Amino acid sequence: MSKKVIFSTNQKHAPGKRRCTFCTNQMKDIDYKDIGTLKQFMNGFQKIKNRYYSGVCLRHQKMLATGIKRARHLALVPFTN
Amino acid sequence: MAKKKVEARVLEPMDKKYELVLILQPELLASALEKKLKEFEAYLVENGGIIDLKDVWGKQDLAYRIGKHDAGLYVVYNLTLPTTFNQELDEHMRIDKDIIRSLMVSLKEGYEYQKFEEEVLPAMKEEPSNSRNSSRNNSHKADDGGKKAEVKDKGKKADAASLDEKLGDILKGGDVKV
Numbered sequence: 001m002s003k004k005v006i007f008s009t010n011q012k013h014a015p016g017k018r019r020c021t022f023c024t025n026q027m028k029d030i031d032y033k034d035i036g037t038l039k040q041f042m043n044g045f046q047k048i049k050n051r052y053y054s055g056v057c058l059r060h061q062k063m064l065a066t067g068i069k070r071a072r073h074l075a076l077v078p079f080t081n
Numbered sequence: 082m083a084k085k086k087v088e089a090r091v092l093e094p095m096d097k098k099y100e101l102v103l104i105l106q107p108e109l110l111a112s113a114l115e116k117k118l119k120e121f122e123a124y125l126v127e128n129g130g131i132i133d134l135k136d137v138w139g140k141q142d143l144a145y146r147i148g149k150h151d152a153g154l155y156v157v158y159n160l161t162l163p164t165t166f167n168q169e170l171d172e173h174m175r176i177d178k179d180i181i182r183s184l185m186v187s188l189k190e191g192y193e194y195q196k197f198e199e200e201v202l203p204a205m206k207e208e209p210s211n212s213r214n215s216s217r218n219n220s221h222k223a224d225d226g227g228k229k230a231e232v233k234d235k236g237k238k239a240d241a242a243s244l245d246e247k248l249g250d251i252l253k254g255g256d257v258k259v
Contacts, residue, residue: 026158033195073104074104074155074182075143075145075147076144076181078144078145079145081142
């Protein structure tokens with residue numbers, strides 16, 4: 001059962017005042033196979049977005065980073081573009 | 082009951098749950114893939130592993146080239162393995178030529194596996210919407226075309242109606258005049 005992740009809440013606020021999407025969606029862990037959500041937090045150059053712009057809390061940002069790095073290792077997501 | 086007890090391996094305190102993802106060569110045929118996976122599973126079971134879950138994703142494009150391969154066959158396992166077996170398994174996968182790449186991750190308690198199809202299908206639907214320019218332009222064009230067509234039709238209808246009226250007037254007038 002895949003839950004739908006709501007990204008719309010972050011677009012209302014200015015960067016720096018955004019709220020963590022994973023906290024609002026009550027996601028305890030971030031799956032490295034879930035490419036759709038991972039790509040939301042990646043740049044046009046396929047870099048990991050800064051916490052200031054994405055609004056993710058520190059705990060989830062660390063989990064996100066490991067998730068994206070694992071996905072990169074498995075060639076689900078590119079290293080650079 | 083006695084038979085079941087014999088079959089099921091007793092869990093030891095050294096056991097741990099893992100998730101293993103394999104990327105195999107894309108050139109393997111279906112029969113060869115089955116054979117390969119059977120051998121691999123037999124190897125796992127020999128060394129005291131238990132296979133909790135197996136999911137074959139199938140052939141998928143890679144995000145970047147891995148050793149002359151543009152695609153790979155993805156297979157996901159959820160395993161319980163003794164912790165001492167870890168290094169040996171890594172060595173085994175490294176030596177195997179058909180396995181391009183692998184990832185083994187220890188799992189937390191209460192982990193639920195989500196199937197690949199359920200995850201990716203909505204993402205695939207979103208992808209065309211992400212490439213906004215092309216789709217939006219197309220949709221706009223299509224809409225405009227439809228509107229224009231409607232307008233044209235209306236004009237035609239109006240023309241036809243007015244023509245009919247005029248004809249009627251002319252005929253009436255003609256009747257009167259003639």
